[in-house]
Amino acid sequence: MKPEIKEKQEERFRNTENMEERYKAWAENMAALVALLITVGQEVGGEDFMRKVEDAIFEGTKLDAQKWKEAAGIGDMETASDCLAIGKVFDTMDDSLANF
Secondary structure, X not given: OOHHHHHHXXXXXHOOXXXXXXXXXHHHXXXXXXXXXXXXXXXXXXXXXXXXXXXXXXXXXXXXXXXHHHHHOOOHHHOOOOOOOHHHHXXXXXXXXXXX
């Protein structure tokens, strides 16, 4: 990576004044792009496309859940139905994704 690009990126991460606004704009933009892709994909690919997308998302979420559980250091005893460990998972996500 070019040094000037790396420097700009590092500066953006140091400047947290409007982090909430930037994250919200990024999330809204990503959601709009996903909605657009799904709409176009459904029109072009039909029900087979939608079924494949649903399957891929479902499989991916199972892997993500396991990944975040391991990253948070959550043991089997903490994964009871009362969801007490969910705070650890959210804290790990915030630390990992810089959502502070």
